[in-house]
Amino acid sequence: MSVKDLFSFIKLLKKENELVEIKTLVDPTLEIAEIHRNVAKQNGPALLFTKVKNSKFPVVTNLFGSERRLELALPFAFDTWSENMLTLLQKPSLKSLFSHRKQLYPLFKMGTKKRLFAPVLQQKIDPVDLDQLPLLKLWEDDGGHFLTLPIVHTQYDNISNLGMYRMQRFSKNTMGLHCQIGKGGGFHYHKYEKLNQNMPVHVFLGGHPALILASIMPLPENVSELIFASLLMQKKLNVYRNTPILCDAEFCLKGFVRPKLREMEGPFGDHYGFYSLKHPYPVFECTHIFHKKNAIYPATVVGKPRQEDFYIGVLLQKLLKPLIKFVMPSITDLYSYPETGFHPLAAAVVKERYKKEVYTTAFRILGEGQLSLTKCLILIDEPLDLSNFKAVLEYLLARINFHEDLFIFSNVPLDSLDYNTQTLNVGSKLVLCGLGKPIRTLETHENLPKFIKTASFFCKGCLVVEIENETSLEHLKRIQAFVMIVVVDNVQEACQNQESFLWIVFLRIDPAKDVHLPIENTKHHKLYYAPPLILDARLKPHLPKIVASNAEIEQKVKANWDHYFEKQETHLGR
Incomplete structure (x- = not known):
């Protein structure tokens, strides 16, 4: 079955037993999100809520919450597509073009096609x-109700951008537009502000799944998400006449953002698993609301990984890998860890074709688009499976030279959602390199000092500990038997699996403040460190609250669980 819009995708998911309809009346305030989270924990299906309190529109969630549903969303095999694109980019000979002619065919369909009729304009509020x-409203302490899957279109000087920025409803006709640092919509708004002009904005909900994926994808600044969406669709994208209106969207909100006008937006339980706090953001003033006949409202639910965005992020990395290898030839693989929410930690497999090229590669990664928001970067030279973090960390720890292969950069741009630093959008970065032959054997013995309350090994060479007080933190520097020591609040929780370790450790550190190392020497403005590398990954008082479900809503959902899913072919337990 061909997918052309949200409705046809939902129809396909239902045919493939990947979607369940919930016909019980549900509340968009907390209840839908709680049902979604419980289904997502079980790797369950997409959910279509047909009766929603105070709205005539059905709601669909969890559209992309599995590899299988993402495969159904796009008309090609991901791995084959990526490798074919890389081959074409690297070796555009006549022979390779001919041998890949079937893969090339969709390139001739890229772009937009003007239509005289747009289903999204059928009805108007x-x-x-x-x-x-x-x-x-996803979480109890959220500041209000949000669009969580908006495709936001902005344009400046004939360069268009699709971005996905959450939007908080302020009133019947205004919303907060959460344009974060380093995003295309934010760059456009900056330019309109300099001209003191209103910025036209179109917000779309729904459409072909490729539109949603392209709007999330961290493409280079001047690469069009519209064109990339059509490449993923393998056909032209329908737009209405000479407008940016996407014909096959479910909803179109038309309006503008005034220059130099901001209102407090948030809090919002975000994909890091913490609340992002209130901050001033641009205000979208809505002048028109259009929608299809029988429109369906798409949404997602975010929170502590793993959520729906986990699967989306892994897929987007696969799709972008050929482009990354092409623009950065010294990289053979790159992976941002979804367990951390992506930006806090990335690892790369690199080539070192001349001495110290690894540092050039590190700066290249940290200077590229949204990769520039990476907080901790690990570079190795062995083609390991980067998703296996234990293997990556052991390889690094056996090879890292603390005099040369560890860098901390302070007062640099940082993701807006990372509150480990107490200055919005500014923080620090940690770069760790491990190349060549091992220079040490990694220890796993447990002959530990008494001031360590509890300890366990995450992997060889990495000891996870609880300590009694701040004095103990300094004492840890004397334990040179271990290359890396991680201080946490609860060792058992941190070491239960990779997902828990990554979320706890890399969501709770600011490298400039929370990385502790013995310093052996200072020379030519360079610090010469020695092991152990100590990470203080305890919760700090300035961090926002970790998201948690409302107890009353939890009980309500538990009590109504069988009722939600009665007469369904797909059975879900709790």
Whole structure:
């Protein structure tokens, strides 16, 4: 079955037993999100809520919450597509072009196609009333109700951008537009502000799944998400006449953002598993709301990994890998860890074709688009499976030279959602390199000092500990038997699996403040460190709250669970 829009994708998911309809009346305030989270924990299906309180529009969630559903969303095999694209980019000879002619065919379909009719314009909410849309409130302390899958279109000087920025409903016709640092929509707004002009904005909900994926994808600044979406669709993208309106979207919100006008947006339980706090963001003033006949409202639920965005992020990395290898030839593999929410930790397999090229590669990665928001970067030279973090860390720890292969950069741009630093959008970065032959044997013995309350090994060479007080932190520097020591609040929780370790450790450190090392020497403005590498990954008082479900809603969902899923072919237990 061919996918052309959200409705046809839902139809396909239902045919493939990948979607369940919930016909019980549900509340968009907390209840839908709680049902979604419980289903997601079980790797369950997409959910179509057909009766939503205070709205005539059905809500669909968890569309991309599995590899299988992502495979159904796009008309090609991911791995084959990526390798074919890499071959074409690297070796564009006549022979390779001919041998890959079937893969090349979709390239001739790339672009947009003007249409005289747009289904998304079939109906209109007049006067404008955003309260009629079933926006979700995901977590108890969220500041309100949010669009969580908006495809935001902006344009400046004939360069268009699609981005996905959450939007908080302020009133019947205004919303906060959460344009984070380093995003295309934010760059456009900056330019309009300099001209003191309103920025036109179109917000789309739904459409072909490729549109949603392309709007999330961290493409280079001047690469069009519209063109990339059509490449993923393997056909042209329908737009209405000479406008940016996407014909096959479910909803189109048309409006503008005024220059130099911001209102406090948030809090919001974000994909790091913490609340992002209130901050001033641009205000979207909605002038028109259009929608298809029988439109369906798409949404996602974010929170502590693993959520739906985990699967989306892994897929996007696969799709982008050929482009990354092409623009950065010294890289053979690159992986941002979804367990951390992506930006806090990445690892790369690199070539060192001349001495110290690894540092050039590190700066290249940290200077490229959204990769520039990476907080901790590990570089190795062995083609390991980067998703296996224990293997990567052991390889690094056996080879890292503390005099030369560890760098901490302070006062640099950082992801807006990372609150380990107490300055918005500014923090620090840690770069660790492990190349060549091993220079040490990694220890796993447990002859530990008494001031360590509890300890366990995450992997060879990496000891995870609980300590009694701050004095103990300094004492850890004397334990040179271990290359890396991680201080946590709860060793058992941190070491239960890779997912827990990565989320706890890399979501709770600011390298400039929380990385501790013995310093052997200072020369030519360079610090010469010695092991052990100590990471203080305890919760700090300034960090926002970790998201948690509302107890009353939890009980309500538990009590109604069988009722939600009665008469369904797909059975879900709790």
